[in-house]
Amino acid sequence: MKVYGLLLLLLICSCEPAQDPPAVSFYYWKTTFKLDPVERTALAENSSEKLYLRYFDVGLSQGKPFPISAIIFKERPTQTIIPVVYIKNEVLLQDNISVSLLAKQISDYIQQINKHQKLTTQELQIDCDWTLTSKARFFALLEALKKLVNGPLSATIRLHQVKYFEKTGIPPVDYGVLMYYNMGKLSPNMTNSIYDSKTAAGYLRSLLVYPLALKIALPIFGWGVHIRQGKVINLLNRLSAEALADTHVFERQTDGKYKILQDGSYFGQLFVAGDLIKLEAIDTPTLDQMATELNKHINNKPTEIIFYDLDQTNIQHYAHDLFQKTAARFH
Known part of the structure; x- marks a missing residue:
């Protein structure tokens, strides 16, 4: 009976479906949306159903929040679009700012762009490198946006915000996107500011206890x-x-x-x-190393790997199957 039970247990376990690898998506970070053949092929080959599209930045003009470099569409996207709005930290440091008004202005401007382009979006991502000083206003802005977005709200997360999350806080969003790049300062020496393994090692263990669900953003730019x-x-x-x-x-x-x-x-x-x-730049072995080390340390396996960013200059330096292979490292 013990042998029979063991065989039955093995049979049940062997029938469990294998976990699917994360989906492959891309950021699009240009001011004009028009895909060239290389970019279009990359989306098709990776069955990328989503495109994280930078809609505009929010900066200051005469001390007040102001949209900068809004996206111009030269063609209609066929993927599901997730607008990304980059907010400069200086905006949130203004004492006279109304976060509820800013949230409405951001939402209204997104709807204005969508209406002009006959697009419908159901999700929003906010990109901001908030600090201890701006944390309260940023989190209040996210709470205000949640009431205006008809779908998930996400925020980008820097490595220092993971390591020191007890001080920097956990943003009130549905999920975060870990920006696993831009780890060092630009310098004249031969260190790589996009990725440095020694710098990364100082942050990886913190991922094991970080409480917010994360998707992963990996660099393919130079x-x-x-x-x-x-x-x-x-x-x-x-x-x-x-x-x-x-x-x-x-x-x-x-x-x-x-x-x-x-x-x-x-x-x-x-x-x-x-x-x-x-x-x-980030070559193929380095990208593989980054995915491998992340997989060992991340608390919850990501459902999506987002590559930054979709551009012919970046894409052409990698083999066609590189993005799927990188995503498959997260198992």
Whole structure:
């Protein structure tokens, strides 16, 4: 009977369905929505049903909240759209701000964009790197938005907000999205500010006790760091090695940086001879490492992996099956 019971238990266990890997989604972080063939193919190949679309930023104009760089649609999305609104922390530091009014203004502006584009959205995500000083107003804003959103409300979560959540608080949202990138400061040395394994190690254990359900945002972007006389001057978004192929202008150094050989305007910025460009990006082995270490430490397995961000310059550096393989690491 004991053997029979054991066999029955094994049979029952073997019949349990395997857990599906998380869905693959993308952020779209450009001011004009128009997919090119590479971006369209990436969405189709990964069966991405959702697209997290940056709608606008909220900054200050004459001391009052003001929408910045609202999205312009050149075509109609076919995916389910989740508007993302980035709120600068300075907005929440204003003593005269009315969070209920700001919530209504955000909701109304989203509806205005949707109405103009004949879109319907049922969810909202707020992106804000809140601080201890702005926490109370930010959380009050989220509570006000929950009353206006006809669906889930989410917020982006930085690593420091996970590690010190007892001080920074847990935002009152349905779920958070862990931004597992931008871990360090831009610097002239060869550290990668997008991801650093030593920095990440200091935060990972906190994920085991973080009480809010999390989805994961992983980086597939790269950029160039403009350096002059040992100081960081600016950031060159979506810059890759292919753009630095002209050896008459860019000379690759032994440490991997590129030296500017001629004064001129490149990538929309002014350079002088002797300036340096340091490229920062995430290659496939690093992305695999990031997913593997997260899977070991996250409390609840994520239902969705969101890659930042959907752009031809980013997508073309990865194999077609990379995104599904990365999501499959979370099992």
